[in-house]
Amino acid sequence: MAYFSQQLINAITLGAIYGLIAIGYTMVYGIIGMINFAHGEVFMIGAFISLIGFMICSLLGIGSAPVAILLVLLMAMAFSAVYGWMIERTAYRPLRGSFRLAPLISAIGVSIALQNYVQLVQGARPKPGGQIVSGGFNLFSADGFDVRVSWLQIIIVVVTVVLMAGFTWLIARTSLGRQQRACEQDMKMAALLGVNVDRTISLTFVLGAALAAVAGMLFLMYYGVIDFFIGFLAGIKAFTAAVLGGIGSLPGAMLGGLLIGLIEVFWAGYFSSEYKDVAVFAILVLVLIFRPTGLLGKPEIEKV
Amino acid sequence: MGSRLSTMLKDAALTAFVAAALGIFIVGFRTVDVGSRTGLSFDYQFADLAVAVVTIFVGRLGLSAAAAGLRWPVVALGVAMIAVGASPLKLPSGFLHWFVALGGVLLVIRGIWPWARGTAAAAAGTPAGLVLGRAGAKWFGWLLLAAAVLLPFTPAADQRTMDLAVLILTYVMLGWGLNIVVGLAGLLDLGYVAFYAVGAYAYALLSTQHGLGFWTVLPLAGMMAALFGIVLGFPVLRLRGDYLAIVTLGFGEIIRLVLLNWVDFTNGPAGIGSIPGPTLFGAVFAETPPPGKQSVSEMLGITFDGNHRLIFLYYIILLLALITNLFTQRMRRLPVGRAWEALREDETACRALGINPTNTKLTAFAIGAMFAGFAGSFFAAKQRFISPESFAFIESAIILAIVVLGGMGSQIGVVLAAVLLIGLPEWFRELGNYRMLAFGLAMVLIMVFRPRGLIADRQPSVRLHPAGSGGGP
Numbered sequence: 001m002a003y004f005s006q007q008l009i010n011a012i013t014l015g016a017i018y019g020l021i022a023i024g025y026t027m028v029y030g031i032i033g034m035i036n037f038a039h040g041e042v043f044m045i046g047a048f049i050s051l052i053g054f055m056i057c058s059l060l061g062i063g064s065a066p067v068a069i070l071l072v073l074l075m076a077m078a079f080s081a082v083y084g085w086m087i088e089r090t091a092y093r094p095l096r097g098s099f100r101l102a103p104l105i106s107a108i109g110v111s112i113a114l115q116n117y118v119q120l121v122q123g124a125r126p127k128p129g130g131q132i133v134s135g136g137f138n139l140f141s142a143d144g145f146d147v148r149v150s151w152l153q154i155i156i157v158v159v160t161v162v163l164m165a166g167f168t169w170l171i172a173r174t175s176l177g178r179q180q181r182a183c184e185q186d187m188k189m190a191a192l193l194g195v196n197v198d199r200t201i202s203l204t205f206v207l208g209a210a211l212a213a214v215a216g217m218l219f220l221m222y223y224g225v226i227d228f229f230i231g232f233l234a235g236i237k238a239f240t241a242a243v244l245g246g247i248g249s250l251p252g253a254m255l256g257g258l259l260i261g262l263i264e265v266f267w268a269g270y271f272s273s274e275y276k277d278v279a280v281f282a283i284l285v286l287v288l289i290f291r292p293t294g295l296l297g298k299p300e301i302e303k304v
Numbered sequence: 305m306g307s308r309l310s311t312m313l314k315d316a317a318l319t320a321f322v323a324a325a326l327g328i329f330i331v332g333f334r335t336v337d338v339g340s341r342t343g344l345s346f347d348y349q350f351a352d353l354a355v356a357v358v359t360i361f362v363g364r365l366g367l368s369a370a371a372a373g374l375r376w377p378v379v380a381l382g383v384a385m386i387a388v389g390a391s392p393l394k395l396p397s398g399f400l401h402w403f404v405a406l407g408g409v410l411l412v413i414r415g416i417w418p419w420a421r422g423t424a425a426a427a428a429g430t431p432a433g434l435v436l437g438r439a440g441a442k443w444f445g446w447l448l449l450a451a452a453v454l455l456p457f458t459p460a461a462d463q464r465t466m467d468l469a470v471l472i473l474t475y476v477m478l479g480w481g482l483n484i485v486v487g488l489a490g491l492l493d494l495g496y497v498a499f500y501a502v503g504a505y506a507y508a509l510l511s512t513q514h515g516l517g518f519w520t521v522l523p524l525a526g527m528m529a530a531l532f533g534i535v536l537g538f539p540v541l542r543l544r545g546d547y548l549a550i551v552t553l554g555f556g557e558i559i560r561l562v563l564l565n566w567v568d569f570t571n572g573p574a575g576i577g578s579i580p581g582p583t584l585f586g587a588v589f590a591e592t593p594p595p596g597k598q599s600v601s602e603m604l605g606i607t608f609d610g611n612h613r614l615i616f617l618y619y620i621i622l623l624l625a626l627i628t629n630l631f632t633q634r635m636r637r638l639p640v641g642r643a644w645e646a647l648r649e650d651e652t653a654c655r656a657l658g659i660n661p662t663n664t665k666l667t668a669f670a671i672g673a674m675f676a677g678f679a680g681s682f683f684a685a686k687q688r689f690i691s692p693e694s695f696a697f698i699e700s701a702i703i704l705a706i707v708v709l710g711g712m713g714s715q716i717g718v719v720l721a722a723v724l725l726i727g728l729p730e731w732f733r734e735l736g737n738y739r740m741l742a743f744g745l746a747m748v749l750i751m752v753f754r755p756r757g758l759i760a761d762r763q764p765s766v767r768l769h770p771a772g773s774g775g776g777p
Contacts, residue, residue: 049330051344052333055346056333082326085322086322086326100546101545101546102755104549105492106751108494108701109743109745112740112744113740113741113743113748114744116740116741116743116744120399121330121349122330122334123334125337127344232697236554236557239550275565278558278565282558284550285540285554288543288547288550288551289539292544292547
């Protein structure tokens with residue numbers, strides 16, 4: 001029971017991170033119907049900017065952890081958002097209206113280029129991030145096993161919940177959210193009615209990138225080590241989460257992230273940690289075969 | 305004119321500002337390890353960043369000027385940038401010299417582009433140009449083939465060249481194999497390397513554990529890979545294009561992870577070593593053959609030369625690649641080949657006409673997998689050592705890049721792309737570190753500027769009404 005609870009806590013933490021990345025996939029897919037394969041790299045760049053941000057904070061002598069985290073959070077979101085904007089502007093926008101697989105191939109190119117760009121300018125070795133938040137408390141003890149919740153895990157879950165709530169509000173209530181939903185339903189009609197479609201799509205990428213950057217920061221704080229390659233696996237897992245939850249659906253992305261976190265952690269905890277990634281990939285394959293619309297997605301009708 | 309210049313300047317300044325925002329942390333603060341275990345410290349690179357941003361500003365200005373029709377100033381600007389890049393002037397890093405010079409080259413090309421294109425079009429339009437173009441297209445492939453067959457007999461065929469040629473031909477074969485799946489049937493397969501791995505491990509395991517020879521295993525490996533293609537493809541081929549891409553990526557990773565973790569069967573990350581090479585009528589390529597075997601040099605009565613093995617490997621892969629090509633050419637003329645192309649163009653229409661999409665896709669998938677299996681066992685026989693590392697996702701991406709760059713569906717395009725993407729970087733070793741960066745950027749640029757690839761060949765092989773006859777819509 002205690003072991004189970006501990007795994008559950010770890011799984012929720014991990015799931016929160018995947019959920020944040022998955023939102024980026026789901027929004028982009030919802031609005032322009034493409035898999036933004038480079039999204040995982042934006043997450044990786046967010047993690048690197050966070051690492052540099054924390055180092056700058058300690059150079060400037062900002063000792064208080066909450067201030068440092070908040071500063072780095074804003075910095076990582078802002079500067080990763082520029083990456084998201086740039087990717088859309090240079091690699092995807094010129095391809096709107098090209099054949100269907102063109103944006104995906106271009107996205108793979110962006111992904112390879114970004115990975116190697118970071119490897120070149122930052123080096124290939126794993127970067128230790130140091131410990132920014134330490135400590136925690138015992139939730140309860142059972143069977144001689146302490147169930148611990150670290151402050152870091154609480155921070156991760158709180159940040160995620162706050163961001164997701166804010167995000168849901170943004171989509172449901174603001175004019176940007178309305179424009180976004182309008183573009184999602186019918187881009188041409190939205191344009192006719194005065195919605196600036198290009199700007200809305202750009203903003204979608206910017207928002208997705210900002211959330212991925214937050215996930216990158218949380219990942220750095222949680223695991224303490226990053227390298228230029230983390231975006232690939234995290235990206236695929238988050239994409240799996242988005243598909244599992246139903247691509248195009250925001251609550252689906254959060255639910256999917258949580259489920260992927262659960263599957264990965266429990267598979268590693270109870271079966272074998274070598275095959276935890278295989279389990280996630282197998283879930284991806286199975287969901288796509290048997291329920292391509294995911295848990296909360298709407299069925300898609302192909303129009304001729 | 306003044307307002308246009310100010311617009312250009314504003315545009316260039318904005319681009320430079322974005323570039324600075326992109327680079328300020330990632331490029332400006334390079335994190336380096338210091339002695340202690342957890343310590344990182346900064347190595348500031350703001351000078352590099354500044355040079356890069358200025359280059360981008362100038363480059364963007366040049367591009368806007370070119371778009372406004374100022375040809376010669378742009379060319380002059382480009383030449384000036386090349387001069388700066390090639391000058392002994394001390395820029396903060398060697399890479400920046402390249403960066404500035406390449407920016408200059410880009411501007412020169414952009415500057416003369418409309419003129420070059422106009423001239424080329426005019427030349428192709430003349431009767432002589434038309435004849436030459438038609439003959440070139442027809443004979444170019446044959447010329448290339450003749451050059452490939454004769455290569456080992458030329459003085460240029462030292463060990464380095466032959467090694468490179470074998471490598472390029474391996475990728476040509478993989479490209480042709482994937483071309484069946486991506487170019488003809490229009491299925492984006494991101495896990496193609498999985499079948500390559502199946503072929504390689506099939507040969508490695510059967511030869512080291514059961515003593516089977518290369519020529520026995522080759523067809524088996526192809527069949528096994530095709531079987532994998534059918535088993536994996538059957539449930540997923542009804543998926544839409546981009547979902548299919550991700551699922552094949554998932555399969556590719558699953559196979560790699562299984563190879564990595566199933567240590568009893570595959571020897572895990574340590575890989576399989578001392579795989580025997582291919583034999584020539586039972587004779588091996590070695591200076592001192594193992595007991596009971598005859599060496600090729602003894603059999604033919606020639607003096608031993610380490611290069612002979614390489615030349616033999618070269619002809620094997622050339623043959624395999626040609627078989628792949630010929631097979632594809634013939635398949636395109638069969639009903640199933642026509643059905644692939646039809647499916648690529650419009651799946652719904654095919655369904656309405658009674659083509660079974662899943663089965664048709666499955667044949668393309670399985671045949672593509674089979675050729676990857678052949679290439680895989682060749683790879684194992686050539687390397688004599690394989691490990692899961694050789695079958696990572698990036699290999700699939702490289703093969704896909706070859707097909708895409710060459711022009712999906714074009715056979716000769718694949719050859720050009722393989723030479724360009726594999727040959728050039730291997731030849732210029734200094735570029736090694738930037739190779740994959742250039743690779744990724746090339747994929748994006750091709751999609752943006754030439755989505756049909758170097759040699760566009762997406763025209764269906766047959767049309768009801770030939771183009772220009774005025775019969776069709």
